[in-house]
Amino acid sequence: xxxxxxxxxxxxxxxxxxxxxxxxxxxxxxxxxxxxxxxxxxxxxxxxxxxxxxxxxxxxxxxxxxxxxxxxxxxxxxxxxxxxxxxxxxxxxxxxxxxxxxxxxxxxxxxxxxxxxxxxxxxxxxxxxxxxxxxxxxxxxxxxxxxxxxxxxxxxxxxxxxxxxxxxxxxxxxxxxxxxxxxxxxxxxxxxxxxxxxxxxxxxxxxxxxxxxxxxxxxxxxxxxxxxxxxxxxxxxxxxxxxxxxxxxxxxxxxxxxxxxxxxxxxxxxxxxxxxxxxxxxxxxxxxxxxxxxxxxxxxxxxxxxxxxxxxxxxxxxxxxxxxxxxxxxxxxxxxxxxxxxxxxxxxxxxxxxxxxxxxxxxxxxxxxxxxxxxxxxxxxxxxxxxxxxxxxxxxxxxxxxxxxxxxxxxxxxxxxxxxxxxxxxxxxxxxxxxxxxxxxxxxxxxxxxxxxxxxxxxxxxxxxxxxxxxxxxxxxxxxxxxxxxxxxxxxxxxxxxxxxxxxxxxxxxxxxxxxxxxxxxxxxxxxxxxxxxxxxxxxxxxxxxxxxxxxxxxxxxxxxxxxxxxxxxxxxxxxxxxxxxxxx
Numbered sequence: 123x124x125x126x127x128x129x130x131x132x133x134x135x136x137x138x139x140x141x142x143x144x145x146x147x148x149x150x151x152x153x154x155x156x157x158x159x160x161x162x163x164x165x166x167x168x169x170x171x172x173x174x175x176x177x178x179x180x181x182x183x184x185x186x187x188x189x190x191x192x193x194x195x196x197x198x199x200x201x202x203x204x205x206x207x208x209x210x211x212x213x214x215x216x217x218x219x220x221x222x223x224x225x226x227x228x229x230x231x232x233x234x235x236x237x238x239x240x241x242x243x244x245x246x247x248x249x250x251x252x253x254x255x256x257x258x259x260x261x262x263x264x265x266x267x268x269x270x271x272x273x274x275x276x277x278x279x280x281x282x283x284x285x286x287x288x289x290x291x292x293x294x295x296x297x298x299x300x301x302x303x304x305x306x307x308x309x310x311x312x313x314x315x316x317x318x319x320x321x322x323x324x325x326x327x328x329x330x331x332x333x334x335x336x337x338x339x340x341x342x343x344x345x346x347x348x349x350x351x352x353x354x355x356x357x358x359x360x361x362x363x364x365x366x367x368x369x370x371x372x373x374x375x376x377x378x379x380x381x382x383x384x385x386x387x388x389x390x391x392x393x394x395x396x397x398x399x400x401x402x403x404x405x406x407x408x409x410x411x412x413x414x415x416x417x418x419x420x421x422x423x424x425x426x427x428x429x430x431x432x433x434x435x436x437x438x439x440x441x442x443x444x445x446x447x448x449x450x451x452x453x454x455x456x457x458x459x460x461x462x463x464x465x466x467x468x469x470x471x472x473x474x475x476x477x478x479x480x481x482x483x484x485x486x487x488x489x490x491x492x493x494x495x496x497x498x499x500x501x502x503x504x505x506x507x508x509x510x511x512x513x514x515x516x517x518x519x520x521x522x523x524x525x526x527x528x529x530x531x532x533x534x535x536x537x538x539x540x541x542x543x544x545x546x547x548x549x550x551x552x553x554x555x556x557x558x559x560x561x562x563x564x565x566x567x568x569x570x571x572x573x574x575x576x577x578x579x580x581x582x583x584x585x586x587x588x589x590x591x592x593x594x595x596x597x598x599x600x601x602x603x604x605x606x607x608x609x610x611x612x613x614x615x616x617x618x619x620x621x622x623x624x625x626x627x628x629x630x631x632x633x634x635x636x637x638x639x640x641x642x643x644x645x646x647x648x649x650x651x652x653x654x655x656x657x658x659x660x661x662x663x664x665x666x667x668x669x670x671x672x673x674x675x676x677x678x679x680x681x682x683x684x685x686x687x688x689x690x691x692x693x694x695x696x697x698x699x700x701x702x703x704x705x706x707x
Contacts, residue, residue, distance in 0.1 A: 154307040155427055159419045161314035163481055166415045168321050170482040172330055174489035175405035175412065175497060182269055183332040184407040185256075186276035187339075188397045192390040193240060194284040211437055214299060222299075225369060227362035230292045235365075237288060241281045248274040261401045272332075279336050283343035287313075290347035296359045297350065298434060305353045309346040316342030388539035395543050396586045399550055402574065405497060406583040412482060413501035413587065417470065417509060424463035425513040428455050429520050436524035452521065452605075456514060457618050461688035463513045464626045465677045469670055471506035472633045474499040476662040484659050493580070500559040501584045508591025511598040518601045530604050534597060541593045549585030554578035618687075625680035633673040640665050 173180035214222040244251075252274045256265060265273070294306035320338035328334050400406030432455055439448050470477065478499045483490040505512075522531045554575040556564050574582070606612050681689055 154304065154311055155423050158307070158311045158314060159422055161311060161318060162415060163419070165314055165317050165321065166412060167482055167484070168318065168325075169335070169408075170412060170490040170494070171485040171488040172321075172325060173408070174491055175408040175494040177408070177489070178265070178269060179330065179332045181401070181405070181407045182265075182273050183276060183335050184411050185252075185397060185401065186273045186332075187280055188394045189244060189251075189277055190280040190284040192394050193237065193244070193281070194288050195390050211299060211434065211441070223360040223362060224364065224366055226292075226296060227360070227364055228366045228369060230289070230361070231363065231365045233292070234285070234289070237285060241285070244281060245278045248277050252277065255398055256401060259398050259401050261403075263404060276332065276336055279333075280339060283339040286340075286343035286347055290343070290350060293347065293350045293354050297353060297357070300357055300359075302353060302357070303431065305350055309349055312345035312349045313342040316345040388535040392539050392542040392546075392590075396546050396590075399546055399586060400583050402550070403554070403578055403580050403583040405494065405580060409494065409497045409501060409580075410583055410586060412478075412498045413505060416478065416481060416498075417502055417505040417587075420463055420466050420470065420509060421513040421516065424459055424466070425516045428459055429517040432517065433520050433524060436521065440525045453615055453618075455517060456615060457622075458688055459514050459517060460510065460619050460622050461681070461686065464510055464622050465629060465674050467506060467509045467513070468626055468630050468633060468677075469673065470502060470509065472630065472637050472673075473666055473669060474502045474506065476666050478502065480659060480662050480666065496559045497580050497583070500581055501587045503561075504584050504587040504591055506591075507588075508595040511595040512591070515594055515598050515601075518598055518605065521605055522601070531601070534600060534604075538593055538597050541596075542589050545589035545593060546586045548572075549588045550574070550582045551585070552582075553585045553588075554582030556581045559584075621684040621686050622681065622688075625677050625684060625686070628680050629673050629677040632676045633669050636669045636672060637665070640668055 169180060249271070253270050256270065290309055294309065297303075297306050317335075317338035320334060320341050324337065325331075325334045397407055397410065400410045432451060436448065436451065439451070475495060479495050482488075482498065483495060519531055522528065548571045551572065551574050552566070552570045553564065555570045556579050558579075559581050602612065602615075678689065
């Protein structure tokens with residue numbers, strides 16, 4: 123019993139302690155992020171197993187959820203995470219805690235009021251907006267009036283859990299100011315747990331109604347908030363029912379926040395429009411969201427954690443004017459992100475089909491068919507081409523926000539928004555003429571870019587991921603060039619990153635040849651009703667294992683030969699784990 127109490131005390135001390143070192147904090151945060159992604163994928167797996175990708179009920183939910191997510195991300199999540207934190211840090215250090223509480227509460231209250239006003243407008247006009255947006259896309263199978271009404275009603279209902287999530291993000295930001303990161307990162311984990319509990323408990327009982335998924339969002343959002351309140355209370359962070367419009371800090375937030383909202387809005391508007399573009403293809407919204415949930419695992423683990431952990435530190439360094447330390451952190455962090463993420467990106471590129479089947483089609487009697495598998499894997503293929511740039515994108519944007527420069531990101535975001543939407547239309551048109559999920563069968567004739575096929579192929583939805591990868595890759599390069607006024611050493615950075623790319627190239631060739639050699643042991647039946655009695659999951663697991671393990675060894679071996687400095691990360695953080703089994707790097 124004393125041993126149990128001792129262990130519990132250690133855990134609570136860790137959760138409540140300060141985390142100030144970027145690399146250590148990033149690695150500590152990887153565990154809750156990984157658990158969050160596992161539970162998130164489990165939730166998505168449940169939806170795929172219950173509905174597949176073509177069930178109209180699931181696609182209705184994904185369409186209905188796009189606007190509420192847009193509202194929360196733009197007004198609350200992003201403005202807080204990247205604009206408010208530097209202002210709050212400066213307020214707390216310069217004027218003390220009491221002034222910090224006033225500024226913090228004013229921002230929270232003002233944001234909630236704006237959220238409620240916009241939500242009220244959406245509640246009133248959802249019935250007109252939804253049909254107009256869907257008819258503009260001209261889907262191959264138009265929804266009925268009853269389905270349109272259901273989408274509008276779910277959209278209204280989903281606004282309230284988004285409000286809970288937004289308030290929870292404010293709580294997270296307050297904890298971040300006090301260098302507490304672990305508990306805020308546990309919130310998304312509990313959000314997923316809440317959704318899973320509701321879906322597993324009630325979805326079959328209510329004939330797989332998408333309203334059960336909506337109910338899951340309510341429980342998940344409440345848990346997201348409640349898990350943070352004990353630490354918030356323990357730190358004695360005060361909430362005040364005021365909005366001090368005369369406060370200079372609030373004015374600065376509005377000044378910096380509006381351009382940041384424009385950047386976030388551009389990203390989210392592009393996703394919303396792409397979700398509606400996906401309606402044109404059978405199973406498009408569900409397949410796109412399934413693929414998005416899978417490809418975002420890599421940026422979340424290796425991009426978001428480093429970005430999240432480094433942001434408060436970078437904000438302080440910019441306030442202090444310590445450019446030498448800023449350059450060191452930028453160079454070091456980008457190299458670490460590329461080194462850690464690249465082998466996983468290559469794995470996703472080569473093994474997309476078995477991975478999709480293992481993630482979404484593993485349950486017995488699944489509704490996730492073989493064609494669903496290929497459609498999601500096809501979307502993932504084009505995401506993987508730009509995934510390494512997407513992973514580093516969050517960190518590079520935060521460099522500008524930490525320096526309180528929101529103008530340049532705003533200008534670039536306008537280019538990104540227009541480019542993603544325009545290219546998504548062109549590329550979905552192109553791929554709608556593609557008879558199957560193969561690059562070799564794409565007809566690149568210019569006329570195919572300008573019109574959708576009369577009977578659009580389901581492969582067409584991958585034009586969205588093709589556009590996003592291309593535009594976000596170009597965007598990252600532009601942002602690095604613009605930030606180079608701080609003399610971050612672009613040439614040295616490019617030289618160091620090229621070593622990882624060379625190692626990744628060898629890994630790609632090796633894994634592709636290995637995959638093709640061992641591909642004969644795999645078998646995926648057309649549906650769960652197939653007469654095949656073997657274990658599809660076992661076949662795919664063996665194929666993945668015999669391909670991935672040697673592939674990673676090749677990558678790290680080439681990095682060793684090229685003297686990649688980041689290899690020390692493996693020795694430093696994995697040796698304590700491997701020591702349990704008597705191994706050592």
